[in-house]
Amino acid sequence: xxxxxxxxxxxxxxxxxxxxxxxxxxxxxxxxxxxxxxxxxxxxxxxxxxxxxxxxxxxxxxxxxxxxxxxxxxxxxxxxxxxxxxxxxxxxxxxxxxxxxxxxxxxxxxxxxxxxxxxxxxxxxxxxxxxxxxxxxxxxxxxxxxxxxxxxxxxxxxxxxxxxxxxxxxxxxxxxxxxxxxxxxxxxxxxxxxxxxxxxxxxxxxxxxxxxxxxxxxxxxxxxxxxxxxxxxxxxxxxxxxxxxxxxxxxxxxxxxxxxxxxxxxxxxxxxxxxxxxxxxxxxxxxxx
Amino acid sequence: xxxxxxxxxxxxxxxxxxxxxxxxxxxxxxxxxxxxxxxxxxxxxxxxxxxxxxxxxxxxxxxxxxxxxxxxxxxxxxxxxxxxxxxxxxxxxxxxxxxxxxxxxxxxxxxxxxxxxxxxxxxxxxxxxxxxxxxxxxxxxxxxxxxxxxxxxxxxxxxxxxxxxxxxxxxxxxxxxxxxxxxxxxxxxxxxxxxxxxxxxxxxxxxxxxxxxxxxxxxxxxxxxxxxxxxxxxxxxxxxxxxxxxxxxxxxxxxxxxxxxxxxxxxxxxxxxxxxxxxxxxxxxxxxxxxxxxxxxxxxxxxxxxxxx
Amino acid sequence: xxxxxxxxxxxxxxxxxxxxxxxxxxxxxxxxxxxxxxxxxxxxxxxxxxxxxxxxxxxxxxxxxxxxxxxxxxxxxxxxxxxxxxxxxxxxxxxxxxxxxxxxxxxxxxxxxxxxxxxxxxxxxxxxxxxxxxxxxxxxxxxxxxxxxxxxxxxxxxxxxxxxxxxxxxxxxxxxxxxxxxxxxxxxxxxxxxxxxxxxxxxxxxxxxxxxxxxxxxxxxxxxxxxxxxxxxxxxxxxxxxxxxxxxxxxxxxxxxxxxxxxxxxxxxxxxxxxxxxxxxxxxxxxxxxxxxxxxxxxxxxxxxxxxxxxxxxxxxxxxxxxxxxxxxxxxxxxxxxxxxxxxxxxxxx
Numbered sequence: 007x008x009x010x011x012x013x014x015x016x017x018x019x020x021x022x023x024x025x026x027x028x029x030x031x032x033x034x035x036x037x038x039x040x041x042x043x044x045x046x047x048x049x050x051x052x053x054x055x056x057x058x059x060x061x062x063x064x065x066x067x068x069x070x071x072x073x074x075x076x077x078x079x080x081x082x083x084x085x086x087x088x089x090x091x092x093x094x095x096x097x098x099x100x101x102x103x104x105x106x107x108x109x110x111x112x113x114x115x116x117x118x119x120x121x122x123x124x125x126x127x128x129x130x131x132x133x134x135x136x137x138x139x140x141x142x143x144x145x146x147x148x149x150x151x152x153x154x155x156x157x158x159x160x161x162x163x164x165x166x167x168x169x170x171x172x173x174x175x176x177x178x179x180x181x182x183x184x185x186x187x188x189x190x191x192x193x194x195x196x197x198x199x200x201x202x203x204x205x206x207x208x209x210x211x212x213x214x215x216x217x218x219x220x221x222x223x224x225x226x227x228x229x230x231x232x233x234x235x236x237x238x239x240x241x242x243x244x245x246x247x248x249x250x251x252x253x254x255x256x257x258x259x260x261x262x263x264x265x266x267x268x269x270x271x272x273x274x275x276x277x278x279x280x281x282x283x284x285x286x287x288x289x290x291x292x293x294x295x
Numbered sequence: 296x297x298x299x300x301x302x303x304x305x306x307x308x309x310x311x312x313x314x315x316x317x318x319x320x321x322x323x324x325x326x327x328x329x330x331x332x333x334x335x336x337x338x339x340x341x342x343x344x345x346x347x348x349x350x351x352x353x354x355x356x357x358x359x360x361x362x363x364x365x366x367x368x369x370x371x372x373x374x375x376x377x378x379x380x381x382x383x384x385x386x387x388x389x390x391x392x393x394x395x396x397x398x399x400x401x402x403x404x405x406x407x408x409x410x411x412x413x414x415x416x417x418x419x420x421x422x423x424x425x426x427x428x429x430x431x432x433x434x435x436x437x438x439x440x441x442x443x444x445x446x447x448x449x450x451x452x453x454x455x456x457x458x459x460x461x462x463x464x465x466x467x468x469x470x471x472x473x474x475x476x477x478x479x480x481x482x483x484x485x486x487x488x489x490x491x492x493x494x495x496x497x498x499x500x501x502x503x504x505x506x507x508x509x510x511x512x513x514x515x516x517x518x519x520x521x522x523x524x525x526x527x528x529x530x531x532x533x534x535x536x537x538x539x540x541x542x543x544x545x546x547x548x549x550x551x552x553x554x555x556x557x558x559x560x561x562x563x564x565x566x567x568x569x570x571x572x573x574x575x576x577x578x579x580x581x582x583x584x585x586x587x588x589x590x591x592x593x594x595x596x597x598x599x600x601x602x603x604x
Numbered sequence: 605x606x607x608x609x610x611x612x613x614x615x616x617x618x619x620x621x622x623x624x625x626x627x628x629x630x631x632x633x634x635x636x637x638x639x640x641x642x643x644x645x646x647x648x649x650x651x652x653x654x655x656x657x658x659x660x661x662x663x664x665x666x667x668x669x670x671x672x673x674x675x676x677x678x679x680x681x682x683x684x685x686x687x688x689x690x691x692x693x694x695x696x697x698x699x700x701x702x703x704x705x706x707x708x709x710x711x712x713x714x715x716x717x718x719x720x721x722x723x724x725x726x727x728x729x730x731x732x733x734x735x736x737x738x739x740x741x742x743x744x745x746x747x748x749x750x751x752x753x754x755x756x757x758x759x760x761x762x763x764x765x766x767x768x769x770x771x772x773x774x775x776x777x778x779x780x781x782x783x784x785x786x787x788x789x790x791x792x793x794x795x796x797x798x799x800x801x802x803x804x805x806x807x808x809x810x811x812x813x814x815x816x817x818x819x820x821x822x823x824x825x826x827x828x829x830x831x832x833x834x835x836x837x838x839x840x841x842x843x844x845x846x847x848x849x850x851x852x853x854x855x856x857x858x859x860x861x862x863x864x865x866x867x868x869x870x871x872x873x874x875x876x877x878x879x880x881x882x883x884x885x886x887x888x889x890x891x892x893x894x895x896x897x898x899x900x901x902x903x904x905x906x907x908x909x910x911x912x913x914x915x916x917x918x919x920x921x922x923x924x925x926x927x928x929x930x931x932x933x934x935x936x937x938x939x940x941x942x943x944x945x946x947x948x949x950x951x952x953x954x
Contacts, residue, residue: 029635032433065343135313138585142540147574150562151321202461227439231544234441236558247439254445254548261449275437283433329788497677505675506715507735507784508708509699521725597725597768 026288039277047094047186056085058244067260074247077262078246079253085262089270095245096274099160100226103217106164107225111171112214116202118172130176133169141166145228149237159238163225172219174213212289216282223278230271246271299593303586303603312364314578319360322571332377332565373575374497374568376561383572386557391576393463397545398538401474405480405538406531410524412481413488417523420493428485431436436457437483440541443546444475472549476541480534487530525596532588536581621689622792622824623649623672628686630664630671633679634951637896639693641667643848643903645686646922649792649841654818654825655666656835656856658871659845665828666716668845669794672826673713674703690792709739712785714795714814718777718802722769728755728780729765732787754783757811775806786821793818793825800836811838832875836860847893847903853922854929864931864940866908902933910935916924 027033046053055075056062062074062082071078076085118129136144149162179202182188191201230247232238239245241252246267253263301469330346338346347353351362366372372376373383412432451471452460464466495501496519504518505511543555550556554573561569593599630642642664648680649655657665670676674690674695688695690711695703712859714720723731732751736742744748752762769777778798785793795814799807815838818825827839835842835856842859844852844867852865863869868931890907899906905915912935922930925937 109521131309132313135310135317138310138582139314139317139542139574140536140581142537142544143574143577146540146543146558146562147318147321147570150567150570151325155325223437227437231441232437234439234544235547236563247441250439250445257445257449258453261453264445264449268439268445271439271442272434272437275439276433279433279437285448499715499717500723502675503781503784504714504723504734505722506673506707506713508704508706508738509734510704518723518726522723525725594726598770 023285027284030284030287032280033288036277036280036284040281043093043274043277045099046090047097050094052091054084054085054090056087058088058091059083059242060087066069067256067263069262073218076266079249079263080256080260085249085266088249089246089266091117092244092246092249092267092270093274095156095239095243096226096271099156099163099229099245100222100278103160103163103167103225103229104221106124106160106213107167107221108171108218110165111173112175114168115172115175116179119176120183120198120202129172133172136166136169138234141224142228142231145232146235146237149232154237154240156239156243159229159232162232162237163228166228167225169223171214171217174217178213182255216286216289219278219282219285223275223282226271226278227275296593300590303589304363305587307582309323310582311579314582315364315575316360318571318574319363322567323356323359325567327565329377330569332567333375333380345525348573367433373572376566378561378564378569380499383568386569387554387576389571390552390554390557393551394539394542394546394555394577395580396436397469397476397542397551397553398535400469401477401480401538401542402531404473404477405484405534408477409481409484409528410488413485413518413527414523415494416485416489417492425489429489432485436486437476437477440475441480441544441548443478444472444545447471447475448548463549463551463553468549472545472551475548476538476545479541480538483534483537484527484530488523488527491526492519495519495523498522521595525592528592528595530590532558533583535584535588539577539581570598614789620651621648621681622651622653622691623647623826624687624689625668625672626687626689628668628671628688629684630667630676630681631684632681639680639895640848640898641681641895642671643694643898644919645845645848645850647850647853649824649826651791652822653840654827654838656839656842657826657828657845657869658830658835658842660830660834662892662895663845664848664895666796669796669826669828672792672794673707673711674698674700675707675804701915705739707783708735708790709788711789711792711794712788713931714778714781714785714793714798714799716797718774718781721781722777724769727768728772732780732784732836736787743848750787751783754787758783773806774802775810778806778810779803779813782810782817784909786817790823791818793823794828795825796828797830798827800829812840824890832871844871848895849903849932850922851904851932852930854926858926858929862926864925864927864929864936865904865933866910866936867904870907910939 025157027037037196060083062084064082065074065078066080066082067078068074068082071077074084074086076089078176079088114129114133124248139147145162145166148165149158152158152162162197182205188201191205196204229238230245230250233245235245236251239248241248249267250264251272253260253267256263328343330343330352334343334346351359354362363373371384376381376386377488379386412428416428419425447459448471450459458471458513459468460471461471497517498519501514501519504514509518542553543558545551546553546555547559554577558570558573561567561573614718625645625647627646628642628645629640632639632641632827645664647655647657647668657668659665662666665766666683667676670681671683672690672695673684676683683696686696690706695706698706699744722728726734729748729751733744733756736750737744740747740750748765752765755765756762760776760779760783764771769780772780782798783804785795798814799810802810811834814825827834829835839856841853841855843850844859844865846867852859852863852868859868864874874887893903899916901917902908902911902915902920905911908915910933910945915935920932920934922932923934923937925931925940931937
């Protein structure tokens, strides 16, 4: 009993988080699915039975069979292969878009919170304006003016979610800035940049990690939506939203064209959401109970 | 309170200007010459130049922006469609009622389902009801609106033939689109209500109410609920924005002639003035809704109301 | 662990017990283990008396108080066993409806933090009137009138009845909380560190108000505190709590002149003495045990300089060392019997 308690006290914060995360089966399932998806995305070319663009013109609109496990689409392309390559695109869009948002929003938020005054005011008013446009709409507006394409899609999704990260980072910087160890760092003559990057950002990681996890989910959803209305990835690239959009006109006769891509999106988002929720509870046990 | 209202309305002006600036800049940066778009590929270079002069397209950026804002504010003129040549305002006003109806109906559904589910989940934390509700909420949160829409069409229109798969003029036609659109908002409002309620239930003043000998039902439904719903009001306001944006996708699935479909069509045709107008209109609607929500919030919460007495 | 002679329990008629707690056990059953918040606690309170309930943070004082109110948050809290006799009836056997009739009427509680104890969206008047209407057959208007009287009694102008908590200062809020507690004229008032969250200057005012009103309403009071100064100021008897148990129980004079339990002695030693020139305070070595993992035997033995082998093995019972003075430490009790001249308490031991 005594040793168990000592062990509990000895755990590092990261181990503590993992320990608490392990207690939530849903979060663990989410983590597992996310890892699986990353593996699938990384090894798409090994795992996919066919190329994503190979057209089997004698096998159009086929249902699931031994050769084509999830059937084929309107050009006779293997849906499973396209879904596997689609994972690569969706995850890439999700992660890179969030990285863009995190980097841009994080730097703006950190500067805003750290310096305060008119700089803070100017940055946050611009963020307020961006926040007054619904996020999906902002992404649509940006994507519409940039034009379609993978890179533009990531920019559109990333920039449209930037203000949230700016706000989160700003408020954690504000709450940490006043603490004594930051004053101590000032007192020993650390530079502003050093204080921000060495002391403040690491200490505001918890809410950022949670937001980023949920953010990847939202980015994937948003990107699929943009592709669905023709603003994202262009054919023949197998983005899930674009696949849905392509299959939708055949929904009456060949629903499997829309069923599987949608399911892929949903499972991915669901896994990321469960993971994000679990992480939030694990990182901030106060919120739970 | 009046001072607060006036202040909040005045605060909208810079927000509108900022939004207009963002949207205008985006359009300005879009590749392609608007004059060419309007006149077509066959127009002579001279005609294009004349058009550019007449429309002020050769002016500096800020002058163009100023004249756009001036025309929008005084005459409600936000440009003309490249394709139909009709004023953008006219196109939008024809489509707008559909979008508002769809969003408002979905909002209503979300509130009516989300808040009771959230409350029940919280007061029966860890019960079967709570677990099932939370899992459904998570699924709803993860469901792409365009996919859910297609699934609903597949089930209720294609398979069962119960409900129409397009249009928005009869009440039957309204069911599927509003359901598809509200799924996410229901989930978010349920989750928010639950966590807000859970937090309030543990508050000291709830213990005080119990220590007075108050009945548990009054403790929950009077003391806790009022306090728990205050933050939910804000979330509902934010969700309205999400619904407005989601309507864009929903309308294109169910062939509803609202702003969303107008925008999607315009994006495909590169009819940028209409896209710009649509974004602007939705953003302004969203700001107005948020203003309204903030006023409700201030009215409900004596702590805020008192600041502006 | 029960007092030695059965006779000790039966009081003379003129000092009838208002409250008697016997062998109370309250646990919090969490994912990480069971927290032994209250272990075999005995306590008694006579009518009209003010009992100081003293101990460190985490000793189980608030849990005991919530236990009396039957307001232990459950889950995870469970009252495992024991009796809480109030006016001769066991509160643990009452139904929830019967408890509701008692709460706020016969037993009222003042909580620690006035900033969060009041409903932020309800006017002060309504919050006081609520408890009146629950226990008295009066109309809303009459209840508000009573609330107004009560506000004046605690020193707040009647006009402020329509204001909200955020318009009041901390001290004023605590006055309102006191008004809520006293408005139904309770026979037992439990005050859980009522002044800890307040400014030092306000503390004295609030304490004086409580002292005055307690007299006026002829209520008995349990005052939870860790401040010996407050105990000396307003209490009649004192119970010292350590790791879920009462380790010493005596009237104030007896306890202050002759503390017996080593923990009590340590508590007195750690109070700074203005007349003494000592540079350092005497602190009790070690920390309170983890309530999930209490030591065997006497829970204080790992920190006790008098500990002997039996302390490690047996839970000490409460013994009466002087009339009305009970201690759960056989070692010190024996020392005292054999060397009564050491009665002077703390000084001699160091």
